[in-house]
Amino acid sequence: MAPTAKQGQEVRRRLLAAAVELIPERGWSAVSTRILAERAGVTPSVVHYHFSSVQDVLTEAAITMMREVLAATDFTSAPTPAAAVDAMLGSIEQYDGTDPTSLLFTETYLAATRDEHLHAQIAALITEFRARLADWLAIHQVAEPAATAAVLAATIDGLLLHRTLGPESPHLTTVLRRLVS
Template sequence: MASSPAAARGAEVRQRLLAAAAELIPERGWSAVSTRILAERAGVTPSVVHYHFPSVQAVLTEAAITAMRQVLAATDELFTAATTPADAVDAMLASVEQYDGTDPMSLLFTEAYLAATRDEHLHDQLATLVIDFRTRVTDWLAIHQVPEPAATAAVLAAAIDGLLLHRGLGPGDDRTATVLRRLVS
């Protein structure tokens, strides 16, 4: 069934709003994105924002969760393609190498985590992403007979998040990969 031109325009406007939100979160900070600012960036009137979404918070949440899901999916692909646990750690670290802690995606993650402390809906969606990712890592580690795969997956996921957060504050330690490989050996 073909969609109508109006439906196609509506979907395109919705995507522009989500893209604008994903840009504005790291640029201005979660709480500084208003309906007016979002509408201006997307090239629509403020009433259009609320036609497509119940609130600015809903746009920000969907934009952040979508972007974070894409990053985790890319990490997942690299991780699951690894043949040994040490290679998997290297793959996880390589997947985040492009993020220096001050880039837009790192800032989006940081802003979303912070906003989730005050927004139960966002918190629940982020928790679901984290739990799903850790479950996939746990399953992979179990297949590769890593002891305590669930605890190891939790530490790996937290370590990667922590490394990204710390990168924005200063240089990292070149021995991180060695330490994380030791965790899975």
Template sequence: MTSPAAVRGQEVRQRLLAAAAELIPERGWSAVSTRVLADRAGVTPSVVHYHFPSVQAVLSEAVVTAMRHMLTATDEQFTAAKTPAEAIDAMLASIEPHSGVDPMSLLFVEAYLAATRDDRLREQLAALVADFRQRVGDWLAVQQVPDPAATAAVLAAAIDGILLHRGLGSSSEGTADVLRRLVS
């Protein structure tokens, strides 16, 4: 049986992670301070450091959790497809709600940028991407797509690129046809 204090502690921890995931796209990674994070989560600044060793640790865990969730959802849609062409459509559909400047897109952009300066975060994000690429590559191999691992790498990079370009106002019109040819 879990104690009420442990349950409250988990709830506070989750509020801190949710607040971090909101604040990163709003303010930018480096502008999220202990005080700002505590205010958003409705706790005192000392509580932040009770639950996490640093603000960086909160931000990193929030981002890794959000990215894992999004990649898992994309993976589920992709691997539920019956053909590689349907899988491309499913992958593109999974990013359709994202404009490139929406909170989730900005969260990813900020995380990628922060990972260039934080070795631990870079390792965590690289592991998520590698795992996603492996699962997509395995599915492509079953579908007998040539060079499935390299194709999965290109697909993952293409999806990231599409989102980055959307943030700049670029259209992704015609992308589905190109990506379908890649897996045909």
């Protein structure tokens, strides 16, 4: 690969990394070309050389992070549906609702209410995750696997959103395990 292509990939990577930092710090709508360029250590014109708009940088950065978090939500090695619930709950333990990843998700969901393209990309991620979970639940003979997957996915999302608002129920795991029994 030519040095120029490598440099271009590095600049693009820095812009995306800066967006991942700035979305939770400032909020989606407060990230400007100037702020993004400054954080990435480039001139503002470079942002528009690599992306058609700041929104495109933010969207790609957020969707990539969301895809990584969903991929890391590994329930497939669990021996039982109850163990899968435990694995899913365990995968979100590191997020307290105020950490950068939680805030990135919250900001991105909010931005998706005003951006159809972002909305469609998030919907596709959720659909893929639900399908993967539903297929696994079907193999493990859980009743109504698609509906159960939708409820579990929404519950996990809701738990992350609610974490900053108050304590979780001590019986949450029991209730979710019952859902898959």
